[in-house]
Amino acid sequence: MKAFYIKEHGGPEACVYDxxxxxxxxxxxGVVLRVRASTLNYHDIFTRRGMPGITLRLPVVPGLDVAGEIVEVGTGVDGWKVGDRVVIDPINRLSRGVVGETMDGGLAEYCAVPAHQLIRIPDNVDFDTAAVMPTAYATALRMMYTNGDVKSGEKVGILGASGGVGVCCVQLAKLAGCEVVAFASSADKLMRLKDLGADHVINYHETDFLEEVHKLYGKPSRRGPRATNGLDVIVNYTGGDTWVKSLQTLRVGGRLLTCGATAGFDPKEDIRYIWVFELKVLGSNAYMKEDIEGCLKLASDGKLKALIDEIFTLENAAEAFERVENRRVLGKVLIRP
Known part of the structure; x- marks a missing residue:
């Protein structure tokens, strides 16, 4: 079959089309799927580079998010048949393996997976949309709703708003009735985030995003009338040098939501802001199966849009990797075998 795989840890040259x-x-x-759509995540970049403390058996086909149809059913499988349309929960919660990391993933024509990782795709949801839902969108839903408890009327800032997680956070915040501030790095991305529903957009490459938030909502204070200044919630899954400034955007009792650290996991910290302003830092570790099902339900109901930036084939998957690695994407890049 055709596949795009990682032969060794390293840079772009470590990936091979075969x-x-x-x-x-x-x-x-288990079952075997004919892959109809797969999407890339920054996790795939980390898999190619190699992650501290994690030893992988290579080669491996990347691609955590896989949507397709069953073409072969193994012994002992009940409830599934050839032709069923499914999306995979990337995490094997029995073996603690991950599709596209510890076992071959979606950047191939076919993919084998244990049946307990299958999720049925609603009849009115296409393969492309289904492939967007597991890693990025389900992570966003868990962070915003399951753990973050965003509520109508809250002011929510979203760093990295143009990424796969970020565009879903924008949609979920608007769906909850929030006022949304989206941060991105280019005028084109900001315009498209406006179209997605963001109330305010801030270019963090051209301006100091903390100063811009203070212009919008005032500088937070510990007491008095200004105690309500600032954001209620800020989403920060980038880490790095945005971390302390994110804390400084929040009002008394505000919440910082995080699910990763794509720009660095050990940033400078200033914990004074956490205790002085009684802030809450809430982490979300990926997603559960019910979070993926929740996203599929929202998509089926027409409330959640799968924002796909561009579609690639296996033959030009290297370009898709380059786009994701250099953050030249709004939403998700999709690969069809």
Missing amino acids: AHYPDPVVQPG
Whole structure:
């Protein structure tokens, strides 16, 4: 079969397109899918580079998010049949493996997976939309709703708003009735985030985003009338040098929501802001199966849009990797075998 795989850890040269990669073999308790759509996440970049403390057996086909149809069913599988349209929960919660990391993922024509990781795609949801939902969108839903408890009327700032997680956060915040401030790095991205529903947009490459938030909502104070100044919630899954400034955007009792650290996991910290302003820092570790199902339900109801920046094939998947790695994407890049 055709596949795009990681042969060794390293830079772009570590990935290879192969028209004769071995076909997957169905396992007891599992199925084989014909892949119809897969999306890239920054997680795939980390897998290619190599992650501290994690040893992977290579080669491996990347691609956590996989949507397709069942073409073969293994022994001991109940409730699924050939032709069923499914999306994969990327995390194997029994073996603690991850599709596209510890086992071959979606950047191939076929993919083998245990049946307990399957989620049925609603009839009115296409494969492209379904492939967007697991990693980025379900992570956003868990962060915003399950753990973050964003509420109508709150002022919510979203750093990295143009990424896969970010564009979903914008939509979920608007769906909850919030006033949304989206931060991005270019005029084009900001315009498209406006179209997605953001009330205010800030270019963090051209301006100091903290100063811009203070212009919008005032500088927070510990007491008095200004105690309500600032954002109620800020989403920061970039880390790095945005961390302390994010804390400084928040009103007394505000919440910082995080699910990652794409720009650095060990930023400078100033914990005075946490205790002085009684802030809450709430983490979300990926997603659960019900978060993926929740996103699919919102998509089926027409309330959540899968924002796809561009569609690639396996033959030009290297370009898709480059786009994601250099953050030249709004939403998700999708790969169809």
